[in-house]
Amino acid sequence: MITERILKSELAAKVITPAQAAAFFKDKMVVASSGFTKAGDSKAVLTALAERAKLDPLKVTLITGASLGHGTDGILADAHAISLRLPFQVDTIMRRAINSGEVLFIDQHLGETANLLKANNFPKIDIAILEAICIEQDGSIVPTTSVGNSASFAALADKIIIEINTEIPFSLKGVHDIFSPGDYPDRREIPIVNAASRIGQGTIPLDTDKIIGIVFTNIKDSPADIAPQDEVTAVIARHIVDFFTTEVEKGNLTNSLLPLQAGIGKVANAVLRGFLESDFEGLTMYSEVLQDSTFDLLDSGKMTFASGSSITVSSDYYEHIFNDFSIYKDKIVLRPQDISNAAEVIRRLGVIAINTALECDIYGNVNSTHIAGTNMMNGIGGSGDFARNSYLSIFVTQSVAKNETISRIVPMVSHVDHTEHDVDIIVTEHGLADLRGLAPRQRAEVIIEHCAHPDYKAELKSYFDRACARGGHTPHLLEEAFSWYTSLRQHGTMKPVSAEKVEFRA
Amino acid sequence: MITERILKSELAAKVITPAQAAAFFKDKMVVASSGFTKAGDSKAVLTALAERAKLDPLKVTLITGASLGHGTDGILADAHAISLRLPFQVDTIMRRAINSGEVLFIDQHLGETANLLKANNFPKIDIAILEAICIEQDGSIVPTTSVGNSASFAALADKIIIEINTEIPFSLKGVHDIFSPGDYPDRREIPIVNAASRIGQGTIPLDTDKIIGIVFTNIKDSPADIAPQDEVTAVIARHIVDFFTTEVEKGNLTNSLLPLQAGIGKVANAVLRGFLESDFEGLTMYSEVLQDSTFDLLDSGKMTFASGSSITVSSDYYEHIFNDFSIYKDKIVLRPQDISNAAEVIRRLGVIAINTALECDIYGNVNSTHIAGTNMMNGIGGSGDFARNSYLSIFVTQSVAKNETISRIVPMVSHVDHTEHDVDIIVTEHGLADLRGLAPRQRAEVIIEHCAHPDYKAELKSYFDRACARGGHTPHLLEEAFSWYTSLRQHGTMKPVSAEKVEFRA
Numbered sequence A, B: 001m002i003t004e005r006i007l008k009s010e011l012a013a014k015v016i017t018p019a020q021a022a023a024f025f026k027d028k029m030v031v032a033s034s035g036f037t038k039a040g041d042s043k044a045v046l047t048a049l050a051e052r053a054k055l056d057p058l059k060v061t062l063i064t065g066a067s068l069g070h071g072t073d074g075i076l077a078d079a080h081a082i083s084l085r086l087p088f089q090v091d092t093i094m095r096r097a098i099n100s101g102e103v104l105f106i107d108q109h110l111g112e113t114a115n116l117l118k119a120n121n122f123p124k125i126d127i128a129i130l131e132a133i134c135i136e137q138d139g140s141i142v143p144t145t146s147v148g149n150s151a152s153f154a155a156l157a158d159k160i161i162i163e164i165n166t167e168i169p170f171s172l173k174g175v176h177d178i179f180s181p182g183d184y185p186d187r188r189e190i191p192i193v194n195a196a197s198r199i200g201q202g203t204i205p206l207d208t209d210k211i212i213g214i215v216f217t218n219i220k221d222s223p224a225d226i227a228p229q230d231e232v233t234a235v236i237a238r239h240i241v242d243f244f245t246t247e248v249e250k251g252n253l254t255n256s257l258l259p260l261q262a263g264i265g266k267v268a269n270a271v272l273r274g275f276l277e278s279d280f281e282g283l284t285m286y287s288e289v290l291q292d293s294t295f296d297l298l299d300s301g302k303m304t305f306a307s308g309s310s311i312t313v314s315s316d317y318y319e320h321i322f323n324d325f326s327i328y329k330d331k332i333v334l335r336p337q338d339i340s341n342a343a344e345v346i347r348r349l350g351v352i353a354i355n356t357a358l359e360c361d362i363y364g365n366v367n368s369t370h371i372a373g374t375n376m377m378n379g380i381g382g383s384g385d386f387a388r389n390s391y392l393s394i395f396v397t398q399s400v401a402k403n404e405t406i407s408r409i410v411p412m413v414s415h416v417d418h419t420e421h422d423v424d425i426i427v428t429e430h431g432l433a434d435l436r437g438l439a440p441r442q443r444a445e446v447i448i449e450h451c452a453h454p455d456y457k458a459e460l461k462s463y464f465d466r467a468c469a470r471g472g473h474t475p476h477l478l479e480e481a482f483s484w485y486t487s488l489r490q491h492g493t494m495k496p497v498s499a500e501k502v503e504f505r506a
């Protein structure tokens, strides 16, 4: 097995156990790990690091591509092993540690982390842990189910630990396309001209002298949690398909649209499924995460090519895809996240971006990250990279949350991740607001009319009318703009509570 | 004169008066005009249109590159000739009409207007008015002191009126570099690899059959209002020069830094002047507007090349520069604004972006546009194009406004144009906050400590501490976050008013 997976034979001597690898870490180190939306993450070494931290306390900075699987973020947070985390996470325990202030978190555009590291905006990476299928004769590595920031980590880290995952079939080799735009001031173009462009090499080059250990694992990626499609998400998907059908009829787009990007979450997955029942053909994807729905579209023949930075699918799909990956070999490419999310490429290809909002306001500003303006959910992820630079930026959201006590269309969002400039279309189960070419006051009317839940429409309209009476380009009543959150805190609902009830509570 | 300026001789028959040109416009038309930060704008036809509107009411949509000179926006607003305005303006009268709701305004990233027009996000342009030095034999035109969106307008408009400005010397010919990345889905790379790259042609191609009139003018551009440098702006400039000196010492940057961008406003101009007294050499600029300070830097030899979309200078500089433009011919290039502000190029070159904020909050979110979250000032301009994609994004602002009654560092900005992700450094006269690699709670400490005015520091600190006690990744007290604006409305100051005084007023 070792000789099969380590083709540069002198490196075989570096094979160690996860516990031995964990011993390399020291307090205050900056640690980088492969992993992007639960795919291709470190499965053995980070867990061993958490084990060690329980006995021998230490705290490190942890930088990844995006989220980790197997509850690793939670295990590390529970072991109090993390002082600073970036650029994204989706873990309940880690989230709690971040919101309590125990773990500092830097929420970053996923396309920018590599740039910021190269610009010396962070301390140097001490150790990078990179999951790989194998080490080639030239010492370069073949990544697994994600590329994420691994190529940048390999270039920038002082020392490297490789996790060879024997569970990942060799057939995945060739799906990766590793390219670096170079360093300032001599960066060059990223010559991608369509989703299928291959511009780099199949492996991540690295200086094997940096390798301090090689660990073997055989653990699959965590499966994606795919919520079953429900009526609400199906309706949202239909609104979007109808919208594109009309755009094609108008001659604004052809029947193969432009490359699609879809964010994480059940709504985004449902929306992509919606395209299965559409008349579109020859679709392509230029996205971050290739999900179950991507493979449905490829299988159906409706999609011809999908570019991403990771493959994150549910268990059934995992079996299906990796059983015979050769079917997908020429239909998929996995890229570094500074390429999959590059402003340059997203704008050039004219990507159609579909992301999920926690809440939107009446002027079309979007909050993707902060519950009630304060508590971090996951992070902005790639939503900003895509929303800003896309041909069309669509945000989807259910109109309410938590049993209708929360309206996800509010007078003013409690935190802004995407400004109105970067939001073209908002869709809820109640309808689609096409905001293109509209000024703020017009946007408000369309959003309230098409997207708000009926129980909140009158209050939104009242706020907007009273704000307009006071005036301004973007009319607001600042003293009242956040009163819905105060209501929620005090009365458990954003719905107007009758005067009597308020008195009683007070 | 006509034969000198109209080299395609059969077009000479199309020469008309401004009043005749004004007669072409009809109610509800979409009109586009050249002009970027007061340079190269329509001087005769738009004014004639305003005259006509007074007698024969009509309302049009007006799209430009950026702001117009000669009070034209105000003249048009006074004549009630505008229903919708985009993407930027700086006029007192127009601003009032926008904030009252009489004129609808779409505030846009200046790098995106051309993309949005090409993506059919707006109705078709009926008539474009383009200022030119001359019409070449092949029918293409040489723009004047700005390029702005003129090349896109020429391609997209149904009909075209040319304003030949005989005041602009022929020597400016050759300074323009017109390039289009093409149309979806076949857009290609913008092959600029440094500020001085020339990638296109010297003139704007157009279909001369679209020309419905040619008007002659001899009116200079409006001069830039340059506020005299004062102690406050000089101190801000010194903080920035000191910061870069340290970055060079650390080896993060070379002595020629990376290409500079500087926004509009007196602070930005003062900051560029600050580089005159620095030890940096071989500086370049990749910006939008070339201001007085750009020419000082070129004259001093400290700057070797400047790329922009317009030349907007004060009267003295105007004389100096255009008297013998040959000195600058190989040191300057003027580009279309979708190229000067292209995300692709800004990121590739690693531009250092310096823009002005109306206000910043303790977490580093920036408001560039909305006074008290409501009233439009000018527009986001190019600040978002640069802040998002730059190597370093710096925002400068005085710590207070209006006689210290307003703190420009606030608990939560009343409108977000640039999220914390896109803001690396904030500078006021009190100091520089280097936010790179910091999480929100750390950012707050540094911003309050280094940037806030002493009179507001204790209140900011109190807000932050109390918010932290409640918890969260980005601690806020939503019920109090905007109380400073309410104070300002009620008591004329953001400073805490003693209880007694409040009682008295209430």
Ligand SMILES: CC(C)(COP(=O)(O)OP(=O)(O)OC[C@H]1O[C@@H](n2cnc3c(N)ncnc32)[C@H](O)[C@@H]1OP(=O)(O)O)[C@@H](O)C(=O)NCCC(=O)NCCS
Pocket (backbone or CB within 6 Å): A262, A263, A264, A265, A266, A267, A268, A288, A289, A355, A356, A357, A358, A359, A368, A369, A371, A372, A377, A378, A379, A380, A381, A382, A383, A398, A401, A402, A406, A407, A408
């Ligand atoms: C925004 C985001 C959290 C939505 O995820 P989702 O799974 O589709 O959203 P849901 O509607 O199921 O909401 C998730 C949870 O937040 C709660 N929630 C949603 N909106 C809320 C609001 N405005 N206030 C409070 N809670 C809210 C929901 O009730 C739900 O909690 P529950 O499961 O306990 O009921 C997710 O898309 C995200 O993290 N986006 C940012 C990153 C990104 O966009 N990446 C895209 C490129 S990868």
Ligand SMILES: CC(C)(COP(=O)(O)OP(=O)(O)OC[C@H]1O[C@@H](n2cnc3c(N)ncnc32)[C@H](O)[C@@H]1OP(=O)(O)O)[C@@H](O)C(=O)NCCC(=O)NCCS
Pocket (backbone or CB within 6 Å): B262, B263, B264, B265, B266, B267, B268, B288, B289, B355, B356, B357, B358, B359, B368, B369, B371, B372, B377, B378, B379, B380, B381, B382, B383, B398, B401, B402, B406, B407, B408
């Ligand atoms: C933000 C911007 C308006 C600042 O301009 P400036 O001239 O440097 O700013 P000043 O500090 O002189 O402030 C301008 C006015 O706003 C007022 N002001 C500033 N901050 C304020 C605040 N927070 N609340 C209320 N008024 C404020 C000032 O008092 C001043 O008014 P006055 O002249 O009547 O006293 C200007 O830079 C801008 O429009 N930026 C957005 C576009 C942009 O950044 N383009 C960059 C690429 S071109």
